[in-house]
Structure formats: C-alpha cells, structure tokens
Amino acid sequence: xxxxxxxxxxxxxxxxxxxxxxxxxxxxxxxxxxxxxxxxxxxxxxxxxxxxxxxxxxxxxxxxxxxxxxxxxxxxxxxxxxxxxxxxxxxxxxxxxxxxxxxxxxxxxxxxxxxxxxxxxx
Amino acid sequence: xxxxxxxxxxxxxxxxxxxxxxxxxxxxxxxxxxxxxxxxxxxxxxxxxxxxxxxxxxxxxxxxxxxxxxxxxxxxxxxxxxxxxxxxxxxxxxxxxxxxxxxxxxxxxxxxxxxxxxxxxxxxxxxxxxxxxxxxxxxxxxxxxxxxxxxxxxxxxxxxxxxxxxxxxxxxxxxxxxxxxxxxxxxxxxxxxxxxxxxxxxxxxxxxxxxxxxxxxxxxxxxxxxxxxxxxxxxxxxxxxxxxxxxxxxxxxxxxxxxxxxxxxxxxxxxxxxxxxxxxxxxxxxxxxxxxxxxxxxxxxxxxxxxxxxxxxxxxxxxxxxxxxxxxxxxxxxxxxxxxxxxxxxxxxxxxxxxxxxxxxxxxxxxxxxxxxxxxxxxxxxxxxxxxxxxxxxxxxxxxxxxxxxxxxxxxxxxxxxxxxxxxxxxxxxxxxxxxxxxxxxxxxxxxxxxxxxxxxxxxxxxxxxxxxxxxxxxxxxxxxxxxxxxxxxxxxxxxxxxxxxxxxxxxxxxxxxxxxxxxxxxxxxxxxxxxxxxxxxxxxxxxxxxxxxxxxxxxxxxxxxxxxxxxxxxxxxxxxxxxxxxxxxxxxxxxx
Numbered sequence: 001x002x003x004x005x006x007x008x009x010x011x012x013x014x015x016x017x018x019x020x021x022x023x024x025x026x027x028x029x030x031x032x033x034x035x036x037x038x039x040x041x042x043x044x045x046x047x048x049x050x051x052x053x054x055x056x057x058x059x060x061x062x063x064x065x066x067x068x069x070x071x072x073x074x075x076x077x078x079x080x081x082x083x084x085x086x087x088x089x090x091x092x093x094x095x096x097x098x099x100x101x102x103x104x105x106x107x108x109x110x111x112x113x114x115x116x117x118x119x120x121x122x
Numbered sequence: 123x124x125x126x127x128x129x130x131x132x133x134x135x136x137x138x139x140x141x142x143x144x145x146x147x148x149x150x151x152x153x154x155x156x157x158x159x160x161x162x163x164x165x166x167x168x169x170x171x172x173x174x175x176x177x178x179x180x181x182x183x184x185x186x187x188x189x190x191x192x193x194x195x196x197x198x199x200x201x202x203x204x205x206x207x208x209x210x211x212x213x214x215x216x217x218x219x220x221x222x223x224x225x226x227x228x229x230x231x232x233x234x235x236x237x238x239x240x241x242x243x244x245x246x247x248x249x250x251x252x253x254x255x256x257x258x259x260x261x262x263x264x265x266x267x268x269x270x271x272x273x274x275x276x277x278x279x280x281x282x283x284x285x286x287x288x289x290x291x292x293x294x295x296x297x298x299x300x301x302x303x304x305x306x307x308x309x310x311x312x313x314x315x316x317x318x319x320x321x322x323x324x325x326x327x328x329x330x331x332x333x334x335x336x337x338x339x340x341x342x343x344x345x346x347x348x349x350x351x352x353x354x355x356x357x358x359x360x361x362x363x364x365x366x367x368x369x370x371x372x373x374x375x376x377x378x379x380x381x382x383x384x385x386x387x388x389x390x391x392x393x394x395x396x397x398x399x400x401x402x403x404x405x406x407x408x409x410x411x412x413x414x415x416x417x418x419x420x421x422x423x424x425x426x427x428x429x430x431x432x433x434x435x436x437x438x439x440x441x442x443x444x445x446x447x448x449x450x451x452x453x454x455x456x457x458x459x460x461x462x463x464x465x466x467x468x469x470x471x472x473x474x475x476x477x478x479x480x481x482x483x484x485x486x487x488x489x490x491x492x493x494x495x496x497x498x499x500x501x502x503x504x505x506x507x508x509x510x511x512x513x514x515x516x517x518x519x520x521x522x523x524x525x526x527x528x529x530x531x532x533x534x535x536x537x538x539x540x541x542x543x544x545x546x547x548x549x550x551x552x553x554x555x556x557x558x559x560x561x562x563x564x565x566x567x568x569x570x571x572x573x574x575x576x577x578x579x580x581x582x583x584x585x586x587x588x589x590x591x592x593x594x595x596x597x598x599x600x601x602x603x604x605x606x607x608x609x610x611x612x613x614x615x616x617x618x619x620x621x622x623x624x625x626x627x628x629x630x631x632x633x634x635x636x637x638x639x640x641x642x643x644x645x646x647x648x649x650x651x652x653x654x655x656x657x658x659x660x661x662x663x664x665x666x667x668x669x670x671x672x673x674x675x676x677x678x679x680x681x682x683x684x685x686x687x688x689x690x691x692x693x694x695x696x697x698x699x700x701x702x703x704x705x706x707x708x709x710x711x712x713x714x715x
Contacts, residue, residue: 003376005384007262010253017254035242037328038321038360039482070329070364072242073483075321080242 030064030109031084037071043078044097051098052081055105064109077120083108093118128205131168131181138177142194146178149194153201163205189214232498234461234469237445238485241329246364249371252332258377260448264340265385268451273344274300277447279455281467286312286403286440287515287544289466289533295437298427299345302435309342309350309389310431310438314408316355316400317516318567319475320547323441325483326471327354327361330445331368335391337444339382340451342389345437349390353408356395365393400517400571404619405430405438407573418575419619440545442471462488466532470543476513476550477504486531493527496550507552511635515544517564517571518624520631521557540631542624556653557636558643562590564628572621579622582613586629596656598644606633652714655699659715662703664689666711673703673712 004010024031034040034049052066072080077094081104084090091114093104100118107113132138132147147165154160171181176190187210189200196214203211235241244251252258264273278293299307311334315323327334338350354362369391372378380388394412401407402417409431411417430436446468450458459467466488474484478500486495492512496502503509511521520541522529529535533543551560569583586609589602610626617623633640642648649657662673662682669687674680681697684690692703704712 003374005376007259007266007383010258010262010383013250014253014256014259017250020250021254033245036360038324038358041360067245068247069242069244070246071325071483073238073325073485074480075482076480077482082242 024065025084025087028063028086030086031082032064032066032105032109033069033082033084034066035071035078035080035082036068037078039071039075040078040080045079047098048079048081048096048101051101052105055102059105059110061105061109074120080120085109085112092120094120126162126164128163128185129183130163130165131171131183132165133169133171133177133179133181134167135169135177138179141177143178145194146180146192146197149197150180150201153197154205157201157206159201159205185210187215232490232494233485234487235485236449236469237326237333237442237471238330238483239449240333241325241483244330246329246331247367249332249368249375252330256452257332257448258336260451261336261339261377262383264343264451265383265387270300270344270346273340273451276455277344277450280450280458281455281462281465282443282446282450282458283466283533284440285442285446285470285545287518287542289543292439292443295427295439296341296344298425299435299437302428304435306349306434307345307347308431308434308436309338309345309347310405310408310412310436311338311350311352311441311444312403312405312408312438313352313354313358313361313441314396314403315358315441315545316398316403316571317545317547318564319549320473320516320545322471322473322483322546324358324361325473326441326445327358328364331361331365332372333445333448334441335365335368335372335378337447338391339378339389340447341437341439341444343387347437348388350392351412351431352391352393353396353402353412354393355398355402357398362393362395369393399573400567401573401619401621404621407619408438409436416573418573419621421618442546463530463532465534470531470546472546472548474500474548474550476548477507477552477555478502478550479504488532489530491528491530492522495531495548496527500550503550503552505552507554509550510553510555511551511557511560513541513549513551513560513628514547515542515624515627516547517568518542518620518627519544519547520627521551521560521635522631523635525635540627540634542627554651554653556594556649556651557632557639558590558593558649559651559653561629561632562587562594565590565625568621568625572625576616576618576622578613578616579618579625582609582617582622583625585609586613586626590629593640593643594649594654594656596643596647596654598640600644602644603633603637603640658699659694660692660697660699660701660703661694661713661715662690662692663711663713666709668709668711670708672706672708676702676706678702 034045036045056064079096081093081096082090104115107115134143150165154163171179178192179190181188200211203209240255274293274296282292283289313323378390396402399417402411404419407417407419426436462468469485469487471485475481480501484499511523513521522539522541526539536543565587569587572579572583574580592598606629610630613626614623642650652658667689674682679696679698681693682690
C-alpha cells in the first residue's frame with residue numbers, strides 16, 4: 001500500500017476503491033458477509049463462518065467471496081449473515097446457525113432464492 | 123362434577139365477538155348436539171387466546187390445539203374431523219401466514235444511523251472499504267481548507283456534546299485545550315466502557331474503527347497534539363485487534379505519522395489497554411492508568427485541559443464523540459444540528475438490553491421518547507409481560523418508572539427525572555423485577571469497583587449495600603429508608619470523583635419512583651415481584667397437584683415429600699427457594715407467595 005500524500009491522492013484512492021467495488025458487482029460476484037463482532041462470535045458466528053467456508057470448499061464454488069464485517073446492532077438476531085449478489089440489494093439474514101448457513105448457501109448463493117425463514121428486512 | 127373428555131374454549135374478547143365468536147359458539151353447540159357429542163365435550167367461553175388477526179379462534183383441550191380464523195361453515199367439518207374422528211385439522215390451525223419479516227424486522231423505523239452508518243456495512247479490517255464510504259475525506263478537507271480555529275468553530279456550531287455521559291460541549295472542550303499554552307499536548311479517546319449491559323463503544327470500535335481514528339486526527343489538528351492514546355479495556359480483545367489493524371493500515375497509508383497528507387501536521391496514535399477497573403472511565407483515573415500508576419482519580423481542578431497526562435494539556439473524549447466528528451466536518455454543522463432537541467443535537471447510540479424483544483445496539487435522534495425506544499425500536503416487552511422500569515446511565519444512573527416513559531430523551535430531561543444519560547446503557551425491566559434487588563445489584567457493583575481512595579465512597583457504598591442487603595433479607599427496619607436517603611445525599615456531595623458521586627443514584631431514584639416496594643419489604647416482609655429469596659415461600663396447591671412426583675425428583679435439597687398420586691408438600695425450612703419445582707411442574711401447582 002503506498003502512502004497518500006495529498007487530498008487529491010486520497011480522492012483518487014476513493015474512486016479506485018469504488019470502481020473496484022463496482023466491477024466486482026457488475027461481474028455478478030456473490031458476496032457472503034458474516035458479522036464477526038463480539039456478540040456475533042458469542043452467538044456462534046465462528047461456526048457459521050466455518051460452515052460457509054466448508055460449503056464453498058466442498059462444492060468447489062467459484063465467484064463467491066466470503067468476508068466479514070462488524071456487528072449490525074441486531075444483537076438479538078446474531079449471528080447475522082449478509083448476501084450480496086451482483087447489483088441486487090443486500091439481503092440480511094438473522095439467527096444463522098451453521099445449518100441455516102448451509103441452507104442459505106444452497107438456496108440463495110447456488111439457486112438464487114432468498115431463504116425467507118431467516119430473512120430480516122430493513 | 124361431570125367428566126368431559128374434551129373442552130373447547132371459545133375466545134369471546136371484543137375483537138372475536140365482533141368477528142362472530144358467539145355465532146361460532148352457538149354453531150359448535152348445535153353441531154355437538156347434532157353429532158351426539160354434547161355429553162362428552164364441553165364448550166366454554168374464555169378471554170383472548172391468540173393475536174387479533176387470529177379471531178375468531180378456539181382452543182381445544184386436552185390437546186391444546188389452537189384453531190384460528192374460523193367461519194361458521196367450517197364448524198361441521200371441524201366437529202366431525204376433530205371430535206368424532208379424533209383427527210386434528212391442520213388447515214384451521216395454520217394461522218393466516220404471518221409474513222416472516224414482520225417477526226424479524228430490523229428495528230430501524232425510528233432510528234437514524236450516523237455513528238453506526240458503516241457498522242455491518244464495511245469490512246473493519248480493510249481501510250479501502252472505509253475510504254470508499256467517504257472515509258478520511260473530512261481529514262483531507264480539514265488539512266487543506268480549514269484552520270484549527272475553523273474546525274473548533276464548526277464543532278461548536280454543530281452543538282455536539284460529549285457522548286461519554288456528562289454532555290459537555292465538545293467544541294468548548296477543544297477550545298480550552300487549544301488555548302492552553304504548552305509545546306506538548308495529548309489527545310485521549312476514552313474507550314473504557316464499563317457499565318453493566320453497555321456495548322456501544324465496543325461495537326463502534328469493532329465495526330468502524332477508522333471513523334474514531336479520523337475523528338481523533340481532526341481533534342488533534344484542532345488542538346495541536348502530536349500524540350494520542352486510545353484507552354480500551356483488555357476485556358475487548360476484538361476491539362483492540364481491529365483498532366490495531368486499523369491504526370497500522372492508516373499509518374501505512376500516511377494517514378497517521380509525520381506530514382499527514384503532505385501537510386506539516388504530524389500525529390500518531392497508540393492503543394493502551396486497561397485492566398477493566400470501572401473507575402478508570404473517570405478521566406483523571408484513566409490518565410493515571412496510562413501513566414502506569416494505579417487507576418485512582420485526583421481532585422479537579424486542575425482540569426485535564428490545563429494539566430492532564432504527564433502534566434501536559436490533554437483532551438479526553440469518548441469513542442462516540444470522535445466518531446461523530448468526520449461527518450460533521452463533511453456534511454456541515456447545520457446538517458448535524460438539524461436532528462435532535464434544542465439543547466441536544468444529533469443522535470445517540472444506546473445499548474438496549476434487558477426484557478425487550480429486540481435487544482441490541484440502536485441509534486436514535488435526541489428527543490425520541492423512552493416509550494418509542496421500548497415499544498417501537500425495542501418492539502415491546504418480552505413474553506407479553508408488563509413494563510416496569512427502564513434503567514439508563516449505568517450504575518450512576520437510575521430507574522425510571524412508567525410515568526417517565528413519555529419523556530423526550532436528552533441530557534437535561536433525564537437528569538431532571540433523577541437519572542442520567544450516561545454513555546448509553548439502557549436496561550429495560552419487566553414486572554418480575556424487584557426494584558430493591560436492582561438497587562442492591564448496582565450498589566454491589568459500585569461498592570466492588572470503588573477504588574477506595576476517598577472515604578465517602580469507600581465506606582459509604584458499603585454501608586448502603588449493607589442496608590439494602592438487610593432489606594432484601596427481610597430484616598429491614600423502618601429507619602432504614604431515612605438512613606438510605608441521608609447516606610446517599612452525603613456520599614453524592616462529598617465523594618471525590620464521578621463514581622462515588624453517582625453511586626447512590628440508583629438508590630435515590632428507586633426510592634423516589636418505587637418507594638412503595640421498599641416499604642412492602644420492610645413493613646410487610648414481602649417481595650411483590652417475588653425475587654428476594656428470604657421473603658418468598660413455595661407451596662404446593664393440594665387441589666391442583668396430581669402427585670406426579672416430578673418436583674420431588676428434581677428438588678436439589680430433597681425437601682418435597684408425598685406419595686405417588688397424592689398431593690405433595692414442600693418443607694419450607696429446608697427449601698432453598700431455587701424455583702426448580704415451579705419450573706418443572708406441568709400443572710402450575712406450585713404457588714409462590
């Protein structure tokens with residue numbers, strides 16, 4: 001990572017980051033984001049994350065990015081998982097046990113259908 | 123008494139009656155008569171069973187099956203199927219499919235997310251994510267376009283007040299630190315969040331650490347600091363990890379260190395871990411701890427702005443205060459002050475915990491009522507119980523009763539009501555909470571956390587706790603209430619720091635708002651909420667007890683006796699009031715009194 005020496009450089013960096021994000025979305029990349037704050041981890045987000053990674057590995061999925069974020073503030077519904085497919089709006093799931101995570105992977109990531117059972121709408 | 127093999131309870135609450143509950147009841151009777159079942163099955167009226175949208179609905183015992191949204195035409199089929207042939211009719215049990223999201227809805231309707239805008243959106247371990255969300259642009263604007271005085275004026279104009287609890291205007295604080303003449307000044311972020319049930323700062327640090335870092339750099343520029351510290355408790359390992367990653371990334375990009383963004387301004391940051399002593403949230407104790415001394419407060423003045431860390435001028439703000447700064451700079455003071463009340467601008471995060479359905483972190487504009495927080499954002503009390511109290515401000519705050527629910531939340535109104543804003547802990551309590559016990563709990567906490575430096579706090583909290591324990595144990599005497607009040611006022615007035623000055627608050631507010639309950643404990647030796655163990659008794663109701671022996675088998679001290687199929691008896695002298703018998707009893711035969 002190079003150092004930023006001026007505001008203009010920072011702005012360019014921002015453009016680049018936004019563009020990178022845009023390109024990823026436009027290519028239909030699938031993104032699975034697990035909330036890994038203290039409350040998420042206490043509620044079992046590590047197991048959920050592991051189940052998701054296992055699933056990706058087992059089924060040799062490509063074009064899926066598994067990443068993490070902090071908490072959404074929905075502590076009563078931890079662990080939370082957000083799914084972003086291409087340019088479609090972000091879908092948030094609550095109470096995602098490892099089993100639920102596998103279902104989300106199967107139904108939403110692979111087959112493109114939102115799993116209503118765990119869906120939280122904003 | 124005539125024996126019926128089955129009972130049908132028809133809900134006749136006003137909603138159901140309006141939707142034809144009595145017609146349903148009559149039709150049920152007719153149909154049972156018609157099919158020759160009326161001698162075996164009894165139809166009864168009852169009050170509300172399910173939700174409004176279930177009406178009209180009935181409950182069938184002993185199976186406990188809830189049939190909903192019945193029409194008159196359904197009845198003959200239902201009676202034939204269920205009562206004649208003994209088959210449950212699933213199509214009537216399925217309530218009109220409630221949309222799933224109604225139950226799982228994110229509590230965002232009345233929320234405004236400024237501080238939390240990136241939480242759960244960006245990857246906290248990736249600085250590019252933060253930059254993509256306009257991160258560090260405010261810093262760039264400050265360094266290229268604004269003088270330190272401009273920055274302070276902007277913050278003053280915004281009306282931002284310290285989010286750590288005292289609510290001191292942030293711009294003023296920065297102004298004092300700037301005016302203080304010295305070649306070395308320090309900047310501190312107070313992340314020593316210690317209130318029971320509070321996790322706002324942890325959440326922000328874990329989910330959006332760069333906003334705090336950016337806020338600190340801007341403050342450092344305005345005041346003229348070269349070195350800053352984030353004082354975070356070691357109990358927050360994930361927050362510390364993310365912070366250190368974030369600081370490392372910012373440093374690598376030249377956003378921390380020498381000549382930030384090509385300017386001649388230099389600033390660096392360091393995380394200092396605290397051992398988790400509650401008193402270290404007090405600014406003078408916090409600075410002592412950073413210096414490596416025992417975390418004990420000292421008298422003020424001198425205030426930190428004049429003589430703080432290592433005797434140098436120091437500015438201390440809370441995590442949330444710093445997190446607000448970049449957005450104020452980017453969007454302007456007017457944008458920030460467009461939300462909130464006259465004296466309190468912007469939003470506040472609260473850790474909503476306790477007996478509400480939706481626990482978690484919320485961010486609401488100042489001026490929202492407590493009722494809206496509990497019932498709209500928190501979506502009401504768990505298990506349909508009744509609201510009793512809401513505790514704000516942690517161990518230095520107080521419990522507000524239902525009468526205060528319509529108060530608009532800001533620093534002044536909460537203080538006027540006897541509680542405080544605090545850093546944002548909010549614990550909701552239902553009717554099964556004993557307010558004497560709550561006062562005892564918080565006093566136990568502060569007594570334990572008192573650093574012991576000054577006598578009123580060290581000895582006074584112990585005395586308060588002893589009296590409260592005595593009342594909970596049923597040994598309270600009438601003079602106790604006066605003594606509690608007298609001691610509380612003395613401790614408040616004479617303690618050295620905020621810990622002691624705030625410690626009696628839970629006692630005072632509970633005495634003010636729930637005095638009746640203290641009196642019942644002392645005079646009647648009863649605990650109305652049935653919490654204080656010394657004041658309750660478990661008894662078995664002989665009429666209801668079937669002698670199934672479940673309670674006797676589960677009792678840890680074997681104090682329940684009785685023959686099989688005969689009513690059992692609890693030996694009150696041996697009973698430890700653990701309540702297990704009441705939990706395991708299938709017939710609600712255990713009474714607590």
